[in-house]
Amino acid sequence: MSFIDVEMGGRVVSRFPFVMKKRLGSPVIRMPKYTRTLGPDFALPPSKTFRQEQNIRHVVDRTVASLPKYHGVHFYLDPDNASSFAFRLAGFRVYQDFTFRIMPEKTLDMAWQDCDQKTRNLIRTADKKLTVQQSGDVAPFIDLVRQELPQNHHDYALLEDLFTEARNRDQAMALYAHDGGVPVSAALLVWDDRVLYYWQAVRVRRSRVPGMNMLLIWKAIEEAKRRNLIFDFDGFGSVRTAKMLASFGQKPVIRPEIRFETPLYAMKCRLINVVRRHVLRKYRGYDLF
Structure with missing residues (x-):
């Protein structure tokens, strides 16, 4: 650097x-x-x-x-x-x-009402079927990526070092969604003094639980609200993902x-x-x- x-x-x-x-x-x-x-x-x-x-x-x-x-x-x-x-x-x-952003002045209820009705229903359904846990351990995330995306561009050692360094500063956490004790999706969040980013995410493609990605995004939004930070969806890599993020009802930034x-x-x-x-x-x- x-x-x-x-x-x-x-x-x-x-x-x-x-x-x-x-x-x-x-x-x-x-x-x-x-x-x-x-x-x-x-x-x-x-x-x-x-x-x-x-x-x-x-x-x-x-x-x-x-x-x-x-x-x-x-x-x-x-x-x-x-x-x-x-x-x-x-x-x-x-x-x-x-990207898409939710500003701190928008209440959690307002952000919820902004979401498309179908998105809210999917989040509710996933919330009933899955258990979401916060964690300071990035290893399960890496394991899930290796399982679901064996060919990828990740540098696992660097990813772990960055997450650990941010975690030591209270600027990172992992979210894990479990279906009957089995991890089916995960996300890494990082933040500074202004913005919380939905940094990395992975899901089990064979899982039949709808809305599990949306549920983790919503849990990340709740965390941003708790910390009074801007929530940044952190961009998208495909048209399909962009449309999914747009269903949360925010204007593109x-x-x-x-x-x-x-x-x-x-x-x-x-x-x-x-x-x-x-x-x-x-x-x-x-x-x-």
Whole structure:
């Protein structure tokens, strides 16, 4: 992990953490594994809008100028990060990804009423059939992933280290849903002083209990409410998952995606995407780089 600090008036006003990886033989600046959002962490002095935006652009320009030589850049900004416009002006491409959030001021009852009726019914049904337990142990989660997803991109040692470190700071927990004592779904939650994230999840595909994922999400929402934190559904990996999360009744929240590629690196990426689509369809767990 590397950092770029920017100072103004003798004090640090921004820190940009990143990792440099080789991808397709090219140096690429990316987020560390298991990181969902990155971007400069600002500590700018309060000022009027024009001056604030000007300072952000200045910080981003200095950050970009301080980066090591790269052929590609790829990371996501937190929805509350105000630097996407500055990165666009600095020559980066800015796309829109999405997540869903529930703000602390929304009561648990209001969040429940926001849910689609079918979603509420599925949560009720799962709650009657399953027992959900909180835990500080990540090992059962890893065991369940190995059982259900033998081909995956997890780094179990890193996942365990990250969870344990966060747990030691009282910033992580695991949720396990059991059907007659047998684990059928699990989730890992992590949080800071503002946001609780639904970080990782896995389920037993052969289980016939409907709504078990939704139940764990709801239990995570309850935990966020108990801690008076924003609840972040933490994005989605498929259209099906996106529609399931949307059934909780929250508006999509933009999570800006920042990208840059040199022409050669862009050509490499296009080539590897073609190979993925047309050659390795039945080996979706295979990692090409």
